[in-house]
Amino acid sequence: MSALGRWFDERLDWDDLIAPLRHKTVPTHRLSYWYFLGGITLFLFVIQVLTGILLLLYYRPGANEAFESVQYIMTRVRFGWLIRSIHSWSANLMIFTAFAHMFSVLFLKAYRKPRELTWISGVFLLFLVMGFGFSGYLLPWNTLAFFATKVGTAIAGQVPVIGKPLMIFLRGGEEVTGATLTRFFGFHVAVLPGIATLLLLLHVLLVQRLGMSIPPKLEVQWTANPSAKREMKFFPNFLLRELMAWYVALGVLGALAALFPWNLGVKADPFGPAPAGIKPEWYFLFMFQTLKLIPAKVWFIDGEVLGVLAFGLVGLLWLLLPFFESDQPSHTKGWITGLGVFALAYMAGMSVYGLLAK
């Protein structure tokens, strides 16, 4: 141990602090690489926080300044283009890896008892990440973002009873204006990060406390034959591999930012016509397309209201999924896996349909 390490150890009892990490192990099997997704999502979140703080140095929230300030960042600030492009690309990659992480947890059945709270906190984190995406999308105040926010908040307004007040709360009035931008800025840089940080700490703490889940089939085999069990130390073996994954993610982010800098678009004109074929970001596309396909009236219920209610119900059931699962690894429910496959196929299919639809 170095002199500096000894200095800290004498004061913080460092060895004792990281002892649980030294004892922690990670199961080794052919599906182990799925364990990296949560860490990559966390890495991208950290990138978001760091690049977000740098963007805050120049960004100005306000209908008259937002677009110009982002344009300034992209053209005049040294490496501003890189920071903004990484922030935008990283946001999209983070949402993608968060979805991938969720489905890997679902298919590996890692949500089973005693990890129900890890699943619930994770699903809430996914909702928060989508909230980050929705609120951040408006901040450059360009035409696409303006009209997508108009459509998005109007959909929120379809929620029965609380819809209208919710929409007015989100918009800061009846229409999407500079007040909406200021509000979304507040959500994006203060409210959501605060909640997300707390929830993230809880999620990571639960993962550390409960350890890595073993796929049910493997768990049955390893229980029957303990000598077949394969593990690696979390620290440093797994963490070093995770570090490699982070470096790969960093390389991908850098390449995307350098080769495809994030477009700025055209400044929003609230009095201008909506661009033809306006669509939300890809991660909302499956919901948007579903709402478009629902007839205006289903029996006596308004189609959009029905769609919003249905998505709310599906979200709630998704959150409670672990409680439908058996806690015995040998009796896991096949229909939950089937449901996961269906959900994934539905989301992918509807997203592609939404992308191609005019």
Next chain:
Amino acid sequence: MAFLRNKLRPFSAAHVALAGFVVLAACLGCGQSYGQTTNSCLDCHSALPDPLGVSQEKFSQDIHAQKDLTCASCHGGDPTSDDPDKAMSRKAGWKGKIDRKQIPQLCGSCHSDPAYIRQFNPSLRTDQLGQYRTSVHGKRFAAGDTKVAVCTDCHSVHDLRAPSDPRSTVNPVNVANTCARCHADADYMKGYSIPTDQFAKYSTSVHHQALAVRGDLSAPTCSTCHGNHGAAPPGVDKVENVCSNCHAFQAQMYEKSSHKKAFEAASLPGCVVCHSNHGIRHPTDAMLGTGPDAVCMRCHSPGDACDQARAGLLSSLGRLDEAVKSADQVLRVAESSGMEVSEARLGQDQARDSLTKARVTIHSFRTDLVDQDIQAGLKIAANNLQVGKEAMVERNHRRVGLGISIIAIGIVLAGLRLYIKKIES
């Protein structure tokens, strides 16, 4: 039968008698509704064939009907009477079919009365009849030529719509077709000694393209240059005044140019000399060239001072055009590479404006004035080109930076892999 083929022209006594019988029969057949309407004319005339037939639907589209005027407003008679004899009695002022010779005067009886017209539309002009009398149509009409256009020929009758109505025969989009009904009919125009190809030429013109294809209602149609009620050829000495109503800057330049005096001295019709009239094409720089679209060399001789000036102007315009296109191309590539060059892209509009201004200044026929616009445009285009080039250099730097970063990341990954291998062995 001529009657059934809608060819009841001219009227014969037998036809009128037959029509009267049909009217009577239709009225008797009205049954319950007979006697319940205040405009009894339509009860019968809606059942008649052309030219006596006027349907309720057709007449309801007429601007006059919409202003609560009735058949009697023009034809006289008593539309409140259910008895055809009383309704169409001379005693009640019934005039019958309006004689073509009376049409301008009849329309003018209301449309020349400001006090009367004001109650319907205070902004509607009331000088149409006066203008008509000054027009070629009006003068010939006064001289007894009834073939020339009267009010109803252009505005139609019984379904006359406001000019702002796109279905109106005098809506800007339809005016050329309305004029062409007579002016493009060689048989009809026989004896007037004027060409009948104006409409065909106009249909190929930049003005027609703007009006009918692009839907730009400010683009000129026949009446814009010739006038409407006072329609007349502009005349050789008035052509530039007509064009200058829209092309004001070109006219200002031309007014001060040497060509103005030269054209006047030679009795040449100003703008038309180079641009023609009805078939005006979109002007191109090729007009200054020596090819098939060239216009200068029709009068000037090769090698003279004017030819040299022409060549200089053409070269200057070409230089600026090329500079704008080059900057556009570089900026387009930079933008498609994700570089933020929107300010320079916007600045290109200024360079294009300079080019347009230079093309307008050509009408001064002065190389020094044109050169001022050219130089201003070249400067802007050069700046924008520089911005585009710098963006491309920056893009290349980014790619080099990316390459170095990827190598560094690769080295770190290899190091980590080796370290993991070491600690696990």
